[in-house]
Amino acid sequence: MSASTALRAAALVTLTALAGACQADGSPDAAAPAGGPTAAPTTVEPAPATATPSPPTAANTVEVCAEVDKLIIAKSKEIAADAAAATRRQLTPEQINAQVKADLADLADDVRTQAARAADPEIKTLVGRTAQQLDAGARSATPVKWLNSTFVTIPPRLTRDCRA
Incomplete structure (x- = not known):
């Protein structure tokens, strides 16, 4: 497999993972599952008055988590665009690795x-x-492979754990 083909595959896997993971909280910006129609909106019933209140959360947790989601989505789109450009420009594997590392x-x-x-x-x-994991990917000898193996695990973990 050529380096540009590998980078395209990595970008596709990355974007697919993001589509299913980031913003899976039902917000209006939530991504549709890859390859399928969007599900009909569901009505959320308000919690009964007797429900236990949720524990207090830090004031900026929602903002921080949302910003991290945006950053990851934006950079994933950039990596996908770079993959397309790498194919047109016929970059060497070393050039592609340097681009992904950056x-x-x-x-x-x-x-x-x-x-x-x-x-x-x-x-x-x-x-x-998460930043430390991304640093490890930037230092990886095979960052395209790292995208396919490790990067794709980050959005689901953040979706599950980075919430108020």
Whole structure:
């Protein structure tokens, strides 16, 4: 498999994972499942008055988590666009690896900035560890392979754990 084909495959896997994972909270911006029609909206019944109130959360958890989602989606789109450009420009595997490493390093820095903003210590740790994972991808000898194996696990974990 050529390097540009591998990068296209990585971008496709990444975007597919993001479509199913990021913003799976039912918000209007939630992505539709890849390859399928969007589901009919469901009505959410208000919680009964006797329900136990949810525990208090840090004031900016929602904003930090939403911003991390946006950063990952934007950078994934950039990686996909770069994959298409790499094919047209016939980049070497070394050039492609350098491009992916730079994208991951930039994303790690942006995510680290969000970790520093987080008021909730658990969210700060979760987002900080995500930045560390992205750093590892940027240092990887095979960043395209890292995208397919590790990067695709990040959005589902954040969707599950980075919520108020």
